[in-house]
Amino acid sequence: MTTTLYGYWRSLAAFRVRAALNYKEVSFTEKIIDLSQGDQFSASYHELNPQHVIPLLEHQGKKITQSLAILEYIDQVWPTKPLLPKDPYEQAYLRSISQITIADTHPLVVPRVRNFLGKTYHQDEAGQTAWAQHWLNLGSLAIEERLLGEKLYGQFCLGDTLSLADLALASHVVGARIFKADLSHCPTLIRIVDRVLEIPSIGMSHPLKQPGAPKM
Amino acid sequence: MTTTLYGYWRSLAAFRVRAALNYKEVSFTEKIIDLSQGDQFSASYHELNPQHVIPLLEHQGKKITQSLAILEYIDQVWPTKPLLPKDPYEQAYLRSISQITIADTHPLVVPRVRNFLGKTYHQDEAGQTAWAQHWLNLGSLAIEERLLGEKLYGQFCLGDTLSLADLALASHVVGARIFKADLSHCPTLIRIVDRVLEIPSIGMSHPLKQPGAPKM
Numbered sequence: 001m002t003t004t005l006y007g008y009w010r011s012l013a014a015f016r017v018r019a020a021l022n023y024k025e026v027s028f029t030e031k032i033i034d035l036s037q038g039d040q041f042s043a044s045y046h047e048l049n050p051q052h053v054i055p056l057l058e059h060q061g062k063k064i065t066q067s068l069a070i071l072e073y074i075d076q077v078w079p080t081k082p083l084l085p086k087d088p089y090e091q092a093y094l095r096s097i098s099q100i101t102i103a104d105t106h107p108l109v110v111p112r113v114r115n116f117l118g119k120t121y122h123q124d125e126a127g128q129t130a131w132a133q134h135w136l137n138l139g140s141l142a143i144e145e146r147l148l149g150e151k152l153y154g155q156f157c158l159g160d161t162l163s164l165a166d167l168a169l170a171s172h173v174v175g176a177r178i179f180k181a182d183l184s185h186c187p188t189l190i191r192i193v194d195r196v197l198e199i200p201s202i203g204m205s206h207p208l209k210q211p212g213a214p215k216m
Numbered sequence: 217m218t219t220t221l222y223g224y225w226r227s228l229a230a231f232r233v234r235a236a237l238n239y240k241e242v243s244f245t246e247k248i249i250d251l252s253q254g255d256q257f258s259a260s261y262h263e264l265n266p267q268h269v270i271p272l273l274e275h276q277g278k279k280i281t282q283s284l285a286i287l288e289y290i291d292q293v294w295p296t297k298p299l300l301p302k303d304p305y306e307q308a309y310l311r312s313i314s315q316i317t318i319a320d321t322h323p324l325v326v327p328r329v330r331n332f333l334g335k336t337y338h339q340d341e342a343g344q345t346a347w348a349q350h351w352l353n354l355g356s357l358a359i360e361e362r363l364l365g366e367k368l369y370g371q372f373c374l375g376d377t378l379s380l381a382d383l384a385l386a387s388h389v390v391g392a393r394i395f396k397a398d399l400s401h402c403p404t405l406i407r408i409v410d411r412v413l414e415i416p417s418i419g420m421s422h423p424l425k426q427p428g429a430p431k432m
Contacts, residue, residue: 050361051316062305065362066319068284069311076304088292089278095285100267103282103319108329116350121337134332145266146281 003028006048006056008035009210010178012106012171013067014055019167019205020071024078032212035111053110068095068102071164083164090158097146097157098168105139108132109175129179136181139172144186153188155195162196170196174207219244222264222272224251225426226394228322228387229283230271235383235421236287240294248428251327269326284311284318287380299380306374313362313373314384321355324348325391345395352397355388360402369404371411378412386412390423 005021007014007030021028033039033054040052049056049065057064059077064070075083084091107113109132117123117131152158157165173193176183183190197203207213221237223230223246237244249255249270256268265272265281273280275293280286291299300307323329325348333339333347368374373381389409392399399406413419423429 050365051320051358053320062308064305064308064312066312066315068319069308069315072311073304073308076307088289089280091292092280092285092289095288096280096282099282099285099319103284103315104267104269104323107320107323113324117337120347121333121339123337131336142267149266 002058004058005030006033006045006054006058007031007210008033008054009207009213010035011054012175012207013053013102015174015205015207016067016102016167016171017055017057017070017074018210019170019202020074020083020164022201022205023162023167023199024074024081025201026074026078030210034212053112068098068164068168071167075164081162083162083167085158085161085163090152093150093152094158094163094165097143097165100142100146101139101168101172104142105135105172106175108135109179132179133181136172136176136179140176140181140183140186140189143169143172144189147188147192153192156192162199166192166196167202169193170202178207218274220274221246222249222261222270222274223247223426224249224270225423225429226251227270228391228423229269229318231390231421231423232283232318232383232387233271233273233286233290234426235386235418236290236299236380238417238421239378239383239415240290240297241417242290242294246426250428269328284314284380284384287383291380297378299378299383301374301377301379306368309366309368310374310379310381313359313381316358316362317355317384317388320358321351321388322391324351325395348395349397352388352392352395356392356397356399356402356405359385359388360405363404363408369408372408378415382408382412383418385409386418394423 003026005017005028007018033045039045048063055067055070057070064073114128117128147153154160156162169189170193219242221233221244223234249261255261264279271283271286273286280289300310330344333344363369370376372378385405386409
């Protein structure tokens with residue numbers, strides 16, 4: 001049975017999942033759903049995911065959506081190099097940091113929301129970028145304060161072992177850089193993410209290194 | 217050691233957590249963070265959660281934020297009446313349904329976003345409600361199609377056993393009803409949530425039954 005990721009170069013959520021698969025050396029195929037062409041609304045993709053969003057993971061005939069659910073599934077099905085520790089509090093700490101970006105920040109800056117701002121409130125690209133920067137800045141500061149508050153970090157969010165929170169933060173910072181958001185008050189966040197992106201399997205998963213991405 | 221939930225009657229995310237604690241018969245105290253008075257920005261709450269959001273769970277001196285992370289923690293620390301099955305795919309299915317609302321819908325309709333629409337795009341209450349209805353309607357339809365597509369539901373999302381997805385959907389529907397969003401195309405979602413709200417420990421956790429809620 002094959003493993004298929006439905007993704008797109010620009011998707012930060014697909015990046016998180018691609019990075020986890022590559023980090024765990026899972027053999028998989030990535031099928032491109034070109035969001036810029038509206039492929040997510042095609043009849044064939046609607047059949048796979050009526051929510052019209054990526055990423056979607058197909059594994060052994062089963063379909064899984066939502067990046068955080070996919071990350072937890074990957075960690076259970078391919079347990080080598082675990083992305084979560086055993087301790088419930090440490091798990092909660094890592095999930096909650098992940099969710100500051102996955103559940104509170106990223107959903108506000110995705111294309112469907114920016115398109116809505118354009119259509120309904122007549123926000124041009126500059127206005128849409130200002131919106132994205134506002135929420136990304138708030139999210140970055142919240143993550144930085146959370147990391148400093150708990151003081152559990154080492155090279156990564158929890159000591160020196162990579163976890164799903166590090167993948168979530170990598171996608172957050174990559175997004176913040178694409179939108180030229182303000183990361184100047186977040187040295188801890190940046191230090192962790194730059195270390196994460198140095199891991200070859202994760203660095204090669206970066207949005208700008210995928211087919212279709214603009215040359216930078 | 218005591219267990220403390222920092223919540224507020226209107227918070228849908230606090231409702232999910234309150235419902236889980238009551239369902240599992242955990243002894244806890246709820247401290248009110250009055251969002252309408254800006255209590256979330258007070259110095260004492262900033263100390264607890266620099267992200268200035270609720271809910272927050274304090275347990276054995278540890279602080280946990282983000283409702284989904286809290287729900288997973290509660291399920292691990294108080295394992296009686298589990299909210300997740302053992303099977304990785306079933307877990308992924310339940311987490312992904314939860315995240316359609318927790319990570320893709322609810323973050324768009326919270327007060328801080330509606331306030332921003334008011335200040336920046338001059339949206340009055342009707343405009344803010346239209347925004348909330350738009351995203352709640354999309355979320356409701358996505359959940360309904362997901363439930364029908366997988367056909368794993370019984371009384372609840374996965375057969376007849378209550379899970380964290382049922383708590384997430386209950387908070388979604390309670391929110392959709394508060395905003396008078398369109399639920400007319402979602403009979404499966406409604407049937408499940410109405411059954412969930414019949415469980416006394418969950419019904420008593422409903423936002424409108426908390427101190428400070430308006431009389432309906």
